[in-house]
Amino acid sequence: MTHDNHVPELARQLAPVKRPNPLLRLYHWRYEIFAVTLLPYAVISLVRWLGPIWSVVALVVAFNWIFYWRAARRHLRGRLRAIVVQHRLRSAFAGARICTVDGRRPAILWTRPVDGDVVVSLFCPAGIGFEQIHSRRDLLADACFAAEIYVDRHPKYGALVTLTICTSAFRREPSRAASPGEVVPLRAHS
Template identity: 35%
Template sequence: MTTSPRVGPPGEPPQYSPLPPEVRRPLPTTVLWRWRYESVAVIGISTCGLLADHAGRLSETALVAAIGAAFIASTPPLRRAVASRVLCIVSAHRVRTGLAHAWVHNRYGRLPAILVTRPTDYGESVTLWCPAGVGQLQVSAAAGVLRDACWGAQHVQVTTDPRRRHLVTVHVVRRAVDDMMHG
């Protein structure tokens, strides 16, 4: 069984306690929350397709969708906006996977919850709600694993909210920006 050091009184050697064998399985509501964007997209596209097919307008609906996709692909600002939102969704999944593989969880096997992922000038900003027993120190120790998990990341920087220590932000840096964090 794998063990981890537990900090004891100053001057005494650390005591070891067993780690949980694996990350705890999420509840069905947690799985739905994690895959909410993909679920809404699949349900929306399926519903539009069924309604268009029922009305006998499937070819017209497909044509409008193709024109919309071509317009987005041919307009650079729209293309960048869509690509950054897609990268936010992908980064949230990759950060969660990196946290699980780096064993960043509490004694009960609970992973930090991803609250929001935002696009930034340098890449993405992923805000985590850490359960008791997990904080910036544990997430910072896993920065290398998180960088490797996030496709194309140059490096990962971890910060915490000064007033709410359980809120930790993982900055996934994909592009160099001068004075990225300003401190």
């Protein structure tokens, strides 16, 4: 075994992870910035439009509607979990040294809740591959408070990777079909 295989990994471990530029940092915190700026503006506009008593009634009705409607509550909980997972993954990529030799981390393209899990689409810059993410999925699962993380590569584009973050400990085997006629694509995780 030669030492040439270990040089990029050693350089990756020694290089500092790049911090995002200010515009990218604003994009990372877009949901929180929205909550701090636009929601108070919306409440003030509602009070001006309906008056203080009717705006309190409207807000109570809206909160009760979300609280008692199970689908809305599940959707809100899933979106909030997806936002938290984005922040946790960015920190986990830096901590697990899932980065290029010059310190660039994978970009989170989209995060969506699906049936209690969170599916994350990643764009990996040159130097980060499926194998690097797959080998450190236990660290990523710990960072996301997840039982398991499945890593799938895109069949056509090598730079696109999908993470399925499972919150429950007991999962059915994803590569097994429910019926013999149902076709399920083979997953690349182990």
